[in-house]
Amino acid sequence: MTAPESSAAPLYRLEEAGLALLLEGLRRDGYRLVGPVVRDGAIRLQRIEGISDLPRGFVDEQAPGTYRLRSSGNGRLFACRPGPQSWKRHLFPPREPVVQLKRHGDSLEWRRPVVEDPPMAFIGVLPCDLAAIRIQDRVWMEGPFQETRYVARRRNTFIVAVNCLEPGQLCFCASMGTGPKAGQGFDVCLTELDGAFFLEVGSERGEAAVASLPLREASEEERRRLQESLKQARLRMGRTLETRGLGGTLFGNIEHPRWEEVAKRCLTCGNCTHVCPTCFCLNVRETGTLADGRQDRERFWDSCFSLDHSMIHGGYFRHTPKQRYRQWLTHKLGAWPSQFGTVGCTGCGRCIAWCPVGIDITEEATAIRKTSRGHVRMPQPRSAPVRAGDPLVPTPAQVKGVRQETPDTTTLWVEPTGPFHWKPGQFNMLSIPGVGDVPISISGQEGSGILHTIRAVGKVTRALTSLQPGALLGIRGPFGTSWPLRAVRGRIVTVVAGGIGLAPLRGAIRVMAAHPRHYPWVRLIYGARTPADLLYPEELELWRQLLHMEVEVTVDRATPDWTGNVGVVTKLLRAGRKVRPDGVYLVCGPEIMMMVVLEELRAAGVPEEHIYLSLERNMKCGAGFCGRCQKGPFFLCKDGPVFRYDRISFVFRHAGL
Amino acid sequence: MTASPLYSGTQVSRVETPAAQGATELGVDPTEKDARGGRPRLGVFKFASCSGCQGVLLSCEDELLALADALEILYFPEASSHLQEEGPFDLALVEGSISAPEHLEQIQKIRARSKTLVTIGACATSGGIQALRNFGNLDDFVHRVYPRPEFIAALATSTAVAEHVKVDYELRGCPISKRQLLELITAILLGRRPEIRNESLCLGCKRYGYVCVTVAHGLPCLGPVTMNGCGALCPSVGRGCYGCFGPKEGANTEAMAQRMLQLGMSKDDVRNAFRFITGYAQAFREESARHE
Known part of the structure; x- marks a missing residue:
């Protein structure tokens, strides 16, 4: 992500008084300045009026589970490393309205409230944090859906980045390719060196903002000093992380004993996720009360460490601390590249400092790598065109x-x-x-x-x-995705459904029932708990009468009047005939049923690419924002719910993913 | 294929079965209208407690009128002298711990008369501060405190209501949070899932943007093992959480205690930190026992 350190890029020298002018100019242009401020013993990112609010003379000391501010002994404004807050709280606030409902007589209208805050200018964005903003851009802006309020804020945000010449004990931006020199995405970038600022311009907006500043072109000597300082900074990282092939290694070690070990220390408090500048999981709640009579909805930061995050119809699929910590780490370092084409970690070190017990992400990932027991191939990211509209508005x-x-x-x-x-x-x-x-x-x-x-x-x-x-x-x-009705034309199609799992299949079955020329052989195997739980009995009967369709039904528990099959669907699948390896299988039902069906198909030699599954999760957005429907590197809402089995088999078998 | 029109524009008669009526996790079917056709009936009860949680209901001020409109308040001694103790109640809010012999019978009666029973506050949900006696000997305390101990009738332990009757929902805290109370009552009346999250205090603390007192100041804080809901009140003023909302689900108190020892607390202090306002809640009780 780091931009090439081309010596051709213009570099200017700016004195501190000039920086003050820059901030004043931004304010005059209507920007609300947001920058680092010393408060409650740490650096917080909040509204500032000018350079007098910046943490002059402060520097931090960080260690796992520990953060202290102390005097730096110099007058530098930007000596501090990342603190407990990140810029995401200004672009993706911890709580934010999703929709407001208005009733007009008998009709309903949901509206997304528009962002009314003035545009912001971020002052002092460290390179790791600039990279983090760019990573969040991919989540919220780069399709298939856009988070409209994020987009509204982000477009108007002016970024003054600051190169990092003094990385800390917990920093590893050099490993992640995000620093210590700022990559793309800034309007203006500063390097604070020898009592002055060296300024680069990264956009037209930045160009306009510095046009009237007292700039002088940096000398060759100054340019060399700056390059040398950045080179030294790169060598002074307190941490390193080898990222090559890390995703495949993490997902190849889902049952590694190290997860149990870290779980003993993990408090599942979720601090790591809330200090992380890229974590984006959210939940949505109804905000109206009896008292206000409103029926609005807001979203708020959620964490994969909360039990609720894994709720699905009354149960949870990530009970244990091991499953939750593993979800976080495998997502951040392993799944993210498949989802967004970038690792989800920038090497800022926040999760190490602000973990109350000091769990170190670099140590955990390295431990798994060093004792790796397997490796899987991770899927490539798929880009999708951005769709119009706001996916959160009903x-x-x-x-x-x-x-x-x-x-x-x-x-x-x-x-x-x-x-x-x-x-x-x-x-x-x-x-x-x-x-x-x-x-x-x-x-x-x-x-x-x-x-x-x-x-x-x-x-x-x-x-x-x-x-x-x-x-x-x-x-x-x-x-979401759909059943591959075109791809299965002319094939021998077997549909296996369990319980309510027939519902997402019915649309496909109706198409196949109506077009015998395209779908000459269709077999439906459907199982329910009891005869009373069978869905669509009349339609099953209609399908049964079609020449090109075969319909077999079974129940777990028969009632006295039931004369049909009793038992699981796999019994029917192999009853009286061989399971055809050349057939195509469309499967939907409870995960446990799908597991046994898949085992049956595997035993019969059916290749994984002949099997399609539909999975279920309790998503809150449908647009890839809430993070609740993740299964390894996949979002069920946009990569699924229908998957070709060979794509997901490496994650499907593991509980708690 | 042309399917026969299976769907008509009129309501198809519904099959009424227990599953279809569906007792919710709160014990109330929100779609089922009150059999008497009136507003849902509320009872507010108190056992061993300071009344502070009822005070939260009373301090709702602006919202109180709306609540009084939505609910028929049958029994609320702190608010009204017009009392119908017999109920029946659609919603019973129960404050206080089971601490005296007569409580044992009273709570059974309340349960029998109530469709949804919600315990409110640290006392009702964990036994409260008075449950500290559970770790000692009642007779010793009674003889030391009261000049005429023979007048004192108390149970040997102060316990949570849920140890005696089925509880449909708990509101934690000392006192409870007004937001959670309004959310719960609204959710019950509207039939939605109450947004009362069993998550760590830290998540709330971070959403507010407070600076972690443990990491930045080395102060012990029970936030990571305590349920969120108070608005991170203590960390907001630079103090550690003392756990008044009780343990969060899956609280890893052992790792928490290790960290507290590392921060320089003595074994006794760690024990006392867990053995406080919600000290008789299982996870905290077990952890304090490890530091005897």
Whole structure:
């Protein structure tokens, strides 16, 4: 990420009085200045008025679990290394409104409040932190969705970077390629050396800001001194981290005993995630109360160390400290390159200093590397074009009809506002004002309306399944990948569904049922807990009557009137015939069912690339922002929910990922 | 294929089963209207406690009118002399620990009359500061404190309500947080999941942007093992958290205690830090026992 240290780039000398003029000029141009300030014994990043607020004469001492400010014995303004706060709290605030709901008579309107704060000028952004801002840009701005409030703030933010000549004990930006010289993305970059500032310009905006400053071109000697100082800084990093192939190594060592060891020390407090300048996981909550009568929604910083982060219909899939610490480290250093084309760590050292027990990310990653037991190939990042609109804003839809499918499952027939294009396998986020929103697969279309089959397991699904015809709700979507209906044309298709897992498959089955010419052999194997839990019985019967389709149904527990199959779906899969290795398999159901189906298919010699799965997570955004739907390097919301099995097999088998 | 129109524009008769009605984790089906057609009925009860948590409800001020509109307050001795103790209650807020012999029966009655029972505060959820007696001998304390110990009828231990009856939800803290109380009541009435996070205090502290007192000042702080909810009150004024919201889920108290010892605390001080306002909560109780 570091820009080439070309000696051709113009370098100017600026005295301190000139810096004061720069800040004054920015203020005059309407920028709110934000910079490092000494407060409560640490450097905080907050609003400043000018250079008199900067931490002149302070420097920090950092060690694992320890941070102290002391006098630097010199008058430097920018001697401090990263402190407990990072710039993300100004671009991605800890709490922020997501939507406000307005009711106009019988209709609903969700609005994203616009950012009204004045533009900010960040003063004194260290190279590691500049890299962190660029990394967060990829999360929030570079597709397929954009976080509109982040974009609004970021576009207007002026960045004055400061090169780092005195890296600290916990610094390893040189290993991460993010420092000590600032890479791309600044408007103006300063180097504080010998009582003056050396200034580079990185943008047109920066050019304009320095136009009237008393600059003088740096001398050859000064230029050489600066290069030499940066070179020395690079050699004085307190920490190092070898990043080559690290992702594959971490994911190849998911069951490494080191995770247990670090878990004994880990408090699962999540401090590392909240001081990290790139961590982006968030949660969304309804903010209205009885008292204010509002039904708004806000998002707030969340952490993969909180249990709630791994909640899925009433249970949790990351119970243990080992699973949570591993999620954080493997994401930061291992999964990030596959997700965003960059490691999620900039080498700033914050997570080491601000861990109350001083766990050291470089030490943990190195320990795994040194005693590695395996290596996997990580997927390449996939870029997606940016889609218009704000993915967090629901649009109103109306319930046209309701159908009780089973005692706990209901299908809503919903009319969205305007045309709605979806593909079988995709999902929507369905919102009930004041209650919340949940991901629900699209299970078919009737006329211009779409169908959602919903099992009442939590608060929101319970509220959804209680809706009456005419009721209004919110829809966001469609999100995610779809079943490969084109790729499986002409193949022998076996669909294996368990329980509610038939719902996300129904759209695909309907297409295959309607087009025997494209799908000449379709076999559906469907299992439910009891006969009463079988979804869509009439439709199953219709499909069964089609010449090109075979439909087999089984239940875990029979009732006296049940004359059909009893047992798990795998029993049907191999009953009376061989599982065909040349066939294609579309599988959706509880993860445990999919595990046994996959084992059966593996035993029969079915290649992994002939198998497609749909997975489930309790996502809060649908757009790759909340981080809750991660499975290793994948976001279920945008890389899934439908996956070709060979892509995810290396993470699918591990619990707690 | 043309599927037959399976969906009509009218409500298909619903299959009513226990699963469909669905007892929620709060014990109330939010969609089920009160059988009497009225507003949900509230009872506020008190056992061994200082009344401070009820005070939080009373100090809601602006919100109190809205609450009084949304709920029918049947029993709230601190607020009204018009009391209907028999209920039944849709929502019972219970403050205080089970500390005296008569409490044992009273709490059973309240449970039987209440659809949703929520314990509020450190006393009701952990036994409170008065549970310090659980670590000693009741008779010794009674004889030392009271001139006429024979008048004192107390249980040997002060315990959390959940040790005696099923509790649907807990609000932690000494006192509870107003935001959490309003959120809980709103969530119960609207049928949403209360946003009361069982996460470390540190996450709240960091969201506010406070500087960590342990890392920056070497002060012991129970924040990493304590449930968030207070607004990181103590760290906001430069003090360590003393754990009044009780242990967070999965609190790694052993590693916490190690760190406190490293910071220079004595074994006794570590024991006493865990054995305080929520000292009888399981995780803290067990940790303090390790430093006897």
